[in-house]
Amino acid sequence: MNHRAGSFLWNLRQLHTLVTTIRTVRLYSLEFCRPNIVYSHWNPRNLLNNFDNGVQSSIRYLVQDSLIFKSGDDSFQIKGISTVTVPAVDRLLCLRRLSFDSKHSPVPDDDLKKMNEATYEDVLIKKPKPTPNKCRELSQECNSLVDVLDKYSEVPRYLSNNYLSAMWSIAKRMSEDQKRFEKQLMFSHPSFSQLCEQTMREAKVMPFNQLLFSLHAVVKLGIPQNTLLVQTLLRVVQMKALRDFGKFSTLNSQHMFEVLAAMNHHSVLLLNECSKMVIDNIHGCPLKVLINILQSCRELRYYNLYLFKGIADYVATTFDIWKLKHVISLLILFANLGFRHTGLMDLLKKKVIDEPDCLNIKNIVPILHVYSSLNHFYECQAQEFLKVMASAVTVYLYHISSENLLNAVCSFCMMNHFPLVLINQLLQKDIINELLLSADMKRNVGKLHILAACLKLDDNPFQNTKDLALPQLPSTPLYPNAKVAEVLSSLLGEKYFSENVQLPHKYHIDFEIRMDTKRNQVLPFSPVDLSTPATNIQRVAVLCVPKSNYCLDSAHPRGFLAMKMRHLKVMGFHVILVNNWEMEKLEKKDAVKFLKTQIYSSEAFPTGGVNLQSTH
Known part of the structure; x- marks a missing residue:
């Protein structure tokens, strides 16, 4: 198993060359699954307009120069040849977001369960057992990708991975221009959809090494990762990898990280x-x-x-x-x-x-x-x-x-x-x-x-040097903190805090509050000159902080946040950090209680039993 696992990792590592998102695609008749069914009233504009409707719309899968549609009855069909511009839909097509553990998986759970129960002998009963050199024979007999598909259309004598591997072997011998032309012919060939369909059927029971060869060939031939074919192969390679994970060596596990990163x-x-x-x-x-x-x-x-x-x-x-x-x-x-x-x-x-x-x-x-x-x-x-x-x-x-x-x-x-x-x-x-x-x-x-x-x-010998004449940086986008604003409004009142305050040296604070020096009482906010703040006013800066501003799984601020806090204190602020992800989890009454303990000093409460966590 260690040898097979090593082969698995080596082959997957080759899958780093993937096709990017394609904006303009050609529509060909692929008829993926039930070629006898044709929709004569298909309108690409209506389908694209309804693309985001996940309940009623068909699910689309891009195959380089092809657009494949999967309808509710599992049939695939495209009629005619035309050109459309596909809008960016990374939310649905991005592989990173198409998790194999998602309910939107292209392969039903029942079918995956059958995959694990099936045996390779089920395929051998229906098809003659291929010899190891069938792929080599096909690649030597044929001069183009279409030649391989023509042989497949005559009588599918071999398993699908032989044809796919042969096509990739032939494509490797071609120039880039010839390869692009051959791929266009391949996608428009009437037998290509049948070969893809057979590959998906056989993936359920295909041995590990043949499954990997198929996946490698499919990606190298230019079929993007976000297609049903590639996603099916990837899922079968995964749910099998997990089943046999106990047989992986330590070296296999170490290299798995690099393999997954390459993909x-x-x-x-x-x-x-x-x-x-x-x-x-x-x-x-x-x-x-x-x-x-x-x-x-x-x-x-x-x-x-x-x-x-x-x-x-x-x-x-x-x-x-x-x-x-x-x-x-x-x-x-x-x-x-x-x-x-x-x-x-x-x-x-x-x-x-x-x-x-x-x-x-x-x-x-x-x-x-x-x-x-x-x-x-x-x-x-x-x-x-x-x-x-x-x-x-x-x-x-x-x-x-x-x-x-x-x-x-x-x-x-x-x-x-x-x-x-x-x-x-x-x-x-x-x-x-x-x-x-x-x-x-x-x-x-x-x-x-x-x-x-x-x-x-900061306290340094250069404080009296003249200002550096530097270009201004573009303003960073401000993200509203609606929940914190709502809580402050409920706790203090709308006239007692200011939002999105810009300070010198490109510093920004989410909210500013003014209090007496003992932080027992909040003062009304009025637009006064803050260059020389009154000695009886304590300015409070509330910073809404994402997780990325802390070291991983800790409350230790990273470099820029720590420097910003230091400089805000030099400017006369008392700094309060509000963790965005924690605030979102709190009910409003708990959020009000939390901010109250952060804003007011312990002397402001009648009892000393309040647990204060204000950041100084």
Whole structure:
């Protein structure tokens, strides 16, 4: 089974070349399932207009230059040849959202149950057993894709995977232009729909290796993933992979992540099972394999705290045996996934402090990025760590690119550290001009705005320097927080808070409240000059925060949020964080109670038993 599973993974890894969404398609007569049924009054405009009606409309499946319709009686038919423009319908056609565990699966559950019960011998009774070289014979006898379909139309002597594999073998020998022309002829051939139908029938009972060859050939021939044919093959490969998962080796499970990422297929069931097997057998696993797993998780947007913590714990306990560059690569992936493992990051920090010679021009900027983006530094060793890092950058000051110098300085500023030599070098007019003329100008301007905010608001020697003349960034879209606004209106009254407040340095707060300095009483909101706030007024900033602003599965704010909170306090605000996902779960009365405890100080309540969780 390990050999078969390995073959399964190798073949699936080849499926990364997929056809993108097609806007203009040609309509051909495919007659997928009951060719004798034809609708003479078919109107493409009416069907497209009713596309979003999931109850009454037919379900559509794109096949490169073909449009296939599945009606309620499981028949497929298209009449005539015409051209229509298909609107973008990613909601229905996107593979990521077409989960195999969804109720919208193209294969009924009853049929899937029969798939597991059926045996391959059921097919052999009706069809002669093919020899291993049938695909090769077909590809040698035929010169085009249509030739293979012509042979299939005479008498279907072999299983469908032989014809599909032969067609792909022939297509590989063609030029790109010839391949495109041959595919158009293939899709319009009257026997193509019959071959697809046979493939879907045989998928239920096809052996694993033949199923994989069929899936590989179908995708390589240009049939998109969101078609009924490909979805059927994918589902059968999955519900079988899960059934035989106990026979997979550890290596099979490790490579499954890369396979699914290459297919852009987010299968939670398979990923969860593979994660468990990887962690249960992690000892002795090469770090490069673990890095590939995390890279695949990022591509699939698969966040498994059990997997991440298991990998980080293993690397932390075996820290001394790994090359530093591999540990840093691992931490970069963790940072991109929003995962902060304090033990592993503390080990790297200690190594940097104890062995500063381990730092070089390739690893300095990535290390700074990881620690600043995850907001990982403590007072006990923070300054020592930051000074060592600043000294290392200074050594390479005249060998580092302008972009990397900007990245390093921006990371230092986010961690509230301001190395004099580095900032002076960055603020040179020629370097600023180079950054503003770079191909990555928009990103550079964003980082320069962060630098300007830190130099003005934080305690540093550069506060009196003149403002940087920077281009203005486009305004970010504002997302209404209707529920929080409703709760504040119920709790305080509409005239006692302001919504969507813009502040200097491109900072935005969702709601502002004004209170007395003891935060016992809310004051009415009036448009006064806030440049010099009154000493008897406490400004309160309410920030509605998504999960992505925290480290994974924790209440630890990530770098930009932590810096924003620090700067808001410098501006005179008391900061309250409201977690969007938690607020949405609360009933209105519970939401009112929660915000009341956040806004008012403990002295404002008659009893001291209230559990306050306000963020300071």
